[in-house]
Amino acid sequence: MNKGKKRLFILLGMATVLLYCLVFAVIWLIMTSESAFWRHVILIGLMAAFVVLMLQMVLGLSCLIFGLLRGVESPALQKLGRNIVELFYPMVMRIGQLFGISKEEIEDSYIKINNQITVSSGQKYQPEEILVLAPHCLQRADCPYKITMDVHNCHRCGRCSVDGLLCIAEETGVHFVVASGGTFARKFAQEYQPKAIVAIACERDLTSGIKDMHMQHIPVVGVLNERPNGPCHNTTVQLCKVRQAINYFMKE
């Protein structure tokens, strides 16, 4: 996995911690400017909350960095790292944009970090517990077959990645569906009740999908689609990356 891209999220996470420290220092200065009793009470409460928050953030960041450098497999590290990433996400997004970093780059970094955390849990599943979820834009725009209803309606002409994904699903035994949007992706997740998902999509859809599934405690490895014809039109995916993502989850 690309370490450079993962580091972006971690660096922005560190900037978030620094910003929180700065805000706290300013509040501290204001609160200590007078000596009324209630100010001291608020100050102590504020300090306790700040210390807990900072400890959580620094510990979570350290786990992420440790896991990133060493490739450690640990469900406990995975849980802590996951919570900290979700806690950081809104602020990281704002700070990144302040530095002129595009939303897409930050989402890409978030997806890479998510994948690292998911893989580091080391949890394995049976093929039938894994769902590969692909976007409708992978299908050739001029293909007449309705594969969102049933992906086996594909006539396997080989003009788009759907054919290759069907081959992978047949070889590995995982479920494979094509969804025409977030609502349908959620519907498929409900229908198949997977224990793990390999999701293929753009940065925006993967980010929201990962967050959605995180709420349902379903681990997701995200694979970015490629868009040689612009967004949402005749997109493709590197099949080797999809197979690699399935292998992360599969029992030997």
Ligand code: SF4
């Ligand atoms: S492989 Fe061919 S038949 Fe199948 S979805 Fe793609 S274009 Fe349609």
